Amino acid sequence: MAGTASDIPIKRRRMDDTDSIFTDFPGNIKRQLAIKLHDLCDTHGPALESLKFNNCNASDDNGGIAFSDAYCSVTPMKNKLFFGAIFVDGLIMISKFLEQGTVPGSKSERHVLAKLLDYIVDIGNEEVWHGRLDIIVNQDIGVSAVECDNTESLGGKTSAEVSTGLERNQQIIAQTVVFSFLQKQNQPLSKHFLFPCFGIEGTSLVIYFYDSEYDVLLQSSVIPLLVPGTSKSHPKVNLTAILVSWLAVNCKYLSSGLQETLKYKDETAGFFLQAKDKIKIYEKELKSGDVGVLVHSVSEAEDSYEVSPHGLNEARRRLYEVVWRRMEDS
Template identity: 30%
Template sequence: MGGKMASAMKRKCVIDVDIRHDSVLRVANATHTLCIANQRFSDAVKLSPHRINRSNAGGGVPFSKAFCETIGYAVEFMFGDVFQSGIKVITDFLYQKTLPADKMDSLLLRKLLDFVKDERRIKVYHEKLSGTELAVTLTNHLFGKLATLGSYLVDRCDAGEKEVECSCIDQSCETAGRYGDTSIGNIDVWHGDVDVLINNDLIVQHLKDPPRSRGENESSPGGQTPVEAKVNCSVLAGNPHITAQTTVFSFLQKKTHPERDHFLIPCFGVGNSTLVVVFYDSEHDVLLESTHIPLFRSSGCDEYEFNDTAIIVSWLTVNYKYLCSGVTEDMKSFKGDFFEDVREKMKIYEGELQLGNIAYPVWNVLKKSLQFSSFLEEQEMKLVAIIHREMREQGGIE
């Protein structure tokens, strides 16, 4: 009897999973790019460890003025190695064609499969969007759709009374976001606002100096369009605010959720039609930067499909609480040297960071009292009298 029930349940799972063969192939190929250990495979998504050479993390500096000089190690890891739990969920499903027995894994997998089937297209003039507009649009159409909960906060600066709007072309598009306080940190160390905060769990931040794809100002090899071309330069060098935000948020998550198995916390960096994921582990002091992944693939006039690899990476990252396995033992050897850089302020990073209600210094608007002598007061009165006299005499001459 038990065997028949198990078979029936298995058949039911197979029937419930309605996904086309071409979609299975695309998901498999995209997942493969996160796992393949082949230096010659140019589309492989890798992780590069970095160490901090110098920074101003020990001062009360806002993210907008963060300085962080990083140096990359001469080693790379595969992206999939920090998401072993998530990779297993996908691979087991693709191999067996059945949903996981675990309810959360099943929910997460359905989120991915539903997106792949129905929601992968977007109409947008992405080249004309500001950094924050791009972050909001991607959160609304990609990251939020793949998360267990799609609600998010957008930096309230300059928001006024307006509601959050998506910058896609679809006039009927609705958003699950609202403007609010996205500040994190402590005024005595790195602190400030982030563009988008998803469920208080994940930062989405635009890149101030996005990497330029091959083909942006010249024809791309192989007939690639600019949105499909691959980029290979480091984003950390030109975007120290991303390092600062990711590092602060990792310590904050460690303080808020000490019960978690690990504290490798990701941050989405978006810009120039590419996606990058930066990680920091505040327990093992490991800083990682992912390969830059093309976000879009053209599918018509001002219409794009999200890149298959970008979808899988986004799904894993936005659900990192469930799908991320943390740094491997090999990764722990490549320290980020942040602990050493801020040893005098380490207590603040470990115990005094906060989410929201960051009180910003107001040096620029400090009201100063004016001091002057009785001599100057007397001379000023004489000068005023002289000015009035001369003006009257000038008027009389005219």
């Protein structure tokens, strides 16, 4: 049986204007990408934890509440997820490219992969003018900037070690929940309704996800936007932050949705119960103006994690092969 377009290596496909980024992408950078993506499949990368509502003012008797006045008391549930557990589709897609040079057959997936590779390779030449272009976030993504109350200098610490207002942030949680319901209302035929909202404070990033079909709320661990450079250089952009942002921004194409173990009743966030008096408003009567933002900047024990979905293990294996094959070749 002939392979599908998604299984055909680029050298056997007709070239188009964007294909040079796939054929010319440096092998040494492939290995760096594979290492960071492999981290998203195990405990070395950022984690996701499920949050449960204790109480909130989502259906206050006195009327609507602005996001800035939202009250959400949440507690983390027992188990954690690897960040890659909800992006199996995207990780398999990019791992096939890194391992075999296979380019996605889907035009949309090919476009988002090319965007990532273009960004990482920069433009220009390091000996003359060069640099990264601005990142534009799609109209499907929510971004919330949190005002930093910590005036202390990082003093050599990573941003993840400095206390932030990003974790269990009431305003961002409220925005994430509403945004998911709005997307479900506007895109009822989506393959899943797990949508992200970014929280940014100083040099730290947290990504929240809420699924308005299964009532599951997830929060990533704090991800530093910068990592220390060499002793003589300024901090550098954290490649892990770039990769998780790329996955989340393109969740429409790359997210596999919730893994099955999170769809059980005892894993829900309890928002439906909290908002029961006004849940129909969240489900059918939300409104939006100009939703979307342009952005111009960019050790736990393993047995505490949920069982990895099968596809994540495939992506992990492919990425492992890329890492070790390139180490042997170098």
